[in-house]
Amino acid sequence: MTELLQAPATTRDGAWRGAAEVLIGNWTGTSTVPSRSLYPHQWSWDSAFLAIGWRHLSPRRAQRELESLLGAQWGDGRVPHIVFNPSVPLGAYFPSPDFWRSSAAGAGRGAPATVETSGIVQPPVHALAALLVHEADPEISRRRGFLTRLYPRLARWHDYLARRRDLGRGGLAAVVHPWEPGMDNSPCWDGPLARIEPAEPGTFRRADLDHGAATDRPTDLDYGRYVRLAAEYRDAGYDDAAAPHGFAVEDPNFNALFIASEYALAEIAAEVGAAPAGHLARAERLTRALLDRLWDAEAGVFRCRDLHAGGDGLIPETSVAGLVPLIVPGLPGPVVDALLRTLTGPHFALGDRTGLAPSYDLRGHAFDPSRYWRGPAWFNINWLIERGLRLQGVPERADALRSAFLRSAAGSGYAEYVDPLTGEPRGARRFGWTAALTLDLLGSVSPTFAGPRRLARHLAARPHRPSTSSTRAIRAHADAPSPKLSAPLEQGGTPSTPRPDPQRSERHPLAAGEEPR
Amino acid sequence: MLKTAAQEQLLPGNSLQEKWEFAQSAGYDAIELRAKGDFHFRDRLPELRQALADGVVMPTVCVEMLHFFGAFDAELRRDAIEQLKSQLSVIAELGGRGAQTPASYGMFSRRLPPFEPPRGEAEEREILLSGLAEMGEHALREGVTLYLEPLNRYEDHMVNRLAQAAELIKEVGLDSVRIGIDSYHMNIEEADPAAAIIEYAPYIGHAQVSDSNRFQPGAGHLDWPAWLGALHTIGYDGYLAAECRLTGDPATAVRSVPGFLRRSGA
Numbered sequence: 001m002t003e004l005l006q007a008p009a010t011t012r013d014g015a016w017r018g019a020a021e022v023l024i025g026n027w028t029g030t031s032t033v034p035s036r037s038l039y040p041h042q043w044s045w046d047s048a049f050l051a052i053g054w055r056h057l058s059p060r061r062a063q064r065e066l067e068s069l070l071g072a073q074w075g076d077g078r079v080p081h082i083v084f085n086p087s088v089p090l091g092a093y094f095p096s097p098d099f100w101r102s103s104a105a106g107a108g109r110g111a112p113a114t115v116e117t118s119g120i121v122q123p124p125v126h127a128l129a130a131l132l133v134h135e136a137d138p139e140i141s142r143r144r145g146f147l148t149r150l151y152p153r154l155a156r157w158h159d160y161l162a163r164r165r166d167l168g169r170g171g172l173a174a175v176v177h178p179w180e181p182g183m184d185n186s187p188c189w190d191g192p193l194a195r196i197e198p199a200e201p202g203t204f205r206r207a208d209l210d211h212g213a214a215t216d217r218p219t220d221l222d223y224g225r226y227v228r229l230a231a232e233y234r235d236a237g238y239d240d241a242a243a244p245h246g247f248a249v250e251d252p253n254f255n256a257l258f259i260a261s262e263y264a265l266a267e268i269a270a271e272v273g274a275a276p277a278g279h280l281a282r283a284e285r286l287t288r289a290l291l292d293r294l295w296d297a298e299a300g301v302f303r304c305r306d307l308h309a310g311g312d313g314l315i316p317e318t319s320v321a322g323l324v325p326l327i328v329p330g331l332p333g334p335v336v337d338a339l340l341r342t343l344t345g346p347h348f349a350l351g352d353r354t355g356l357a358p359s360y361d362l363r364g365h366a367f368d369p370s371r372y373w374r375g376p377a378w379f380n381i382n383w384l385i386e387r388g389l390r391l392q393g394v395p396e397r398a399d400a401l402r403s404a405f406l407r408s409a410a411g412s413g414y415a416e417y418v419d420p421l422t423g424e425p426r427g428a429r430r431f432g433w434t435a436a437l438t439l440d441l442l443g444s445v446s447p448t449f450a451g452p453r454r455l456a457r458h459l460a461a462r463p464h465r466p467s468t469s470s471t472r473a474i475r476a477h478a479d480a481p482s483p484k485l486s487a488p489l490e491q492g493g494t495p496s497t498p499r500p501d502p503q504r505s506e507r508h509p510l511a512a513g514e515e516p517r
Numbered sequence: 518m519l520k521t522a523a524q525e526q527l528l529p530g531n532s533l534q535e536k537w538e539f540a541q542s543a544g545y546d547a548i549e550l551r552a553k554g555d556f557h558f559r560d561r562l563p564e565l566r567q568a569l570a571d572g573v574v575m576p577t578v579c580v581e582m583l584h585f586f587g588a589f590d591a592e593l594r595r596d597a598i599e600q601l602k603s604q605l606s607v608i609a610e611l612g613g614r615g616a617q618t619p620a621s622y623g624m625f626s627r628r629l630p631p632f633e634p635p636r637g638e639a640e641e642r643e644i645l646l647s648g649l650a651e652m653g654e655h656a657l658r659e660g661v662t663l664y665l666e667p668l669n670r671y672e673d674h675m676v677n678r679l680a681q682a683a684e685l686i687k688e689v690g691l692d693s694v695r696i697g698i699d700s701y702h703m704n705i706e707e708a709d710p711a712a713a714i715i716e717y718a719p720y721i722g723h724a725q726v727s728d729s730n731r732f733q734p735g736a737g738h739l740d741w742p743a744w745l746g747a748l749h750t751i752g753y754d755g756y757l758a759a760e761c762r763l764t765g766d767p768a769t770a771v772r773s774v775p776g777f778l779r780r781s782g783a
Contacts, residue, residue: 024712029709058711058740059742
């Protein structure tokens with residue numbers, strides 16, 4: 001069907017047809033592979049973005065996508081980053097099921113006995129996706145009991161992150177492997193990874209180089225460290241309390257998605273007759289922790305925090321992960337303004353040197369326009385930024401980004417990622433979420449994001465507090481009442497000065513060698 | 518937006534003009550005609566010409582006989598081919614697009630006793646290829662298309678899936694022979710109906726719609742958005758012709774179809 005992809009992709013119809021053809025071609029019957037060649041299984045955050053696209057083509061397939069992923073959830077609540085397709089040969093992807101050994105090694109954590117998965121996680125986009133899928137066709141969703149069945153699973157997933165992954169005891173979820181935040185080889189991980197002894201090169205065989213150009217992929221040395229970390233986690237039975245967690249980082253992208261999904265979970269709870277209050281309260285706590293722990297006011301960007309490093313642990317790298325919190329409702333005005341300046345300034349140059357935000361600082365020492373998460377522009381991240389720009393009340397910037405996204409996605413043959421400066425396609429082609437999010441941007445010019453209108457409905461039911469500049473971005477949507485966040489966020493100002501947190505120990509629990517909770 | 522048609526027997530009214538009134542009010546774009554044997558369809562020409570003059574849109578015709586060009590009996594095969602050729606000529610005179618036929622219907626099933634048909638696969642293939650070639654050449658001369666419809670395994674034992682129809686059409690090598698897909702049969706036979714539409718896109722010429730239970734679209738459990746989305750994806754520009762049974766009040770059921778298909782992405 002190359003003719004279809006070569007059809008005038010620049011037209012709306014051409015882009016729609018090309019994207020739909022990729023999704024239909026990557027569908028396996030119960031889920032969608034990110035790429036027929038490079039990624040032949042089901043990936044966690046891919047599935048969420050894929051469902052967001054499928055809802056425009058088949059709400060039922062969108063629901064199946066999430067149901068099949070959540071069907072492989074572990075007893076402890078974690079949603080594994082890969083669910084393996086048993087009919088795919090072991091050698092087609094590394095690390096394969098015989099590396100993770102989830103059903104055996106993860107038995108103590110409630111890993112499924114009959115489905116093989118990885119043991120790590122990816123960003124929690126799922127509740128957000130579930131809500132968007134439901135809203136696409138509430139009638140079929142209710143008839144199938146979609147949210148009723150998914151809600152308890154999504155709630156347990158978030159509970160896992162909140163209870164088992166708050167390794168820094170500061171109220172955020174930590175990631176324990178560079179693959180967990182989804183940006184596998186971001187320069188943010190170079191420092192924390194340098195401490196890890198790589199696995200011997202002869203002890204594993206990469207499958208990704210069979211299908212991808214080596215210059216577009218992580219290096220062998222990185223891979224050796226990825227393998228070491230995963231093996232140590234596995235050998236600890238995937239028990240977060242027992243694993244050494246040589247890598248432990250708080251990532252703003254992961255936690256911003258956690259917050260957006262927690263707000264979505266509140267809406268889902270209301271839809272299924274459960275109580276939204278706990279979810280709203282957690283979303284607000286997470287937002288405060290995000291600002292307290294990861295905001296770098298001087299740089300105007302959220303940073304990753306290395307839980308093993310000394311000092312404040314903030315990793316001095318500027319990654320697009322630090323801009324994704326634009327999707328968080330109710331950020332203080334100065335924070336939003338600073339994020340917008342960073343996005344359009346020399347480090348990301350959006351609307352100037354770049355049409356899509358690069359994954360890493362254009363001026364950074366490690367910038368590489370071709371290599372995976374060390375510079376290329378990714379479509380899921382730019383979709384999030386587009387939504388974030390709308391949420392924060394800058395629709396003209398969102399419109400420009402949307403146009404650039406659609407041009408680049410269709411023009412690149414739905415590439416996995418592109419060179420942010422030249423637009424050259426990189427990585428896999430006919431990539432699932434690139435196609436899915438193309439459909440979403442074509443299908444919804446006006447935002448249906450779990451943004452102010454619906455969110456505000458829940459928040460408005462809470463005791464009224466005076467609105468301040470902290471809700472500037474929300475107020476920019478004139479048709480929606482301002483959501484009211486509780487103190488201290490609402491007191492406005494830039495929370496660059498860390499506030500004392502009675503819950504937080506003076507000594508860092510990991511740095512001090514204590515066991516994480 | 519995909520165009521919709523209703524088969525004439527589904528529409529209330531004593532004449533094609535009355536049926537067309539109803540069809541338009543329900544949101545259909547056309548009527549699909551049905552053609553009985555014994556040159557009955559040809560004999561309807563005066564009625565059909567008048568309907569055309571009165572503005573009735575009739576792009577396609579579907580055969581309504583009990584023997585087909587894949588019949589075991591040679592005389593029945595010959596008659597079926599002659600009937601189809603006549604039907605192609607009539608629909609051409611009406612300015613239509615084409616005529617649809619299966620290879621056989623209700624003659625044999627490999628899923629039911631005695632399981633093995635009385636002739637071998639090589640002979641069957643030869644019969645299908647020569648019939649398609651003769652009818653296809655006639656269609657070419659008339660400027661219309663013959664649509665070969667794969668049926669489910671219980672209704673026909675020779676052409677059940679799009680892949681089989683496409684292979685025969687490729688072998689015949691005539692643009693005037695295409696596949697007439699049917700959502701109901703595809704639901705039974707295709708591993709992934711939407712993917713099959715994409716895979717055999719160049720061969721698809723016509724589409725008939727009914728739900729998983731053969732009732733009107735909306736009365737069963739087909740994944741219509743995926744199926745219709747695939748047709749949009751391939752740039753399908755033909756009709757979605759309702760060929761179905763009706764459940765509930767017949768007029769209400771027929772009236773519901775265009776709206777249902779629109780809501781489902783047609």
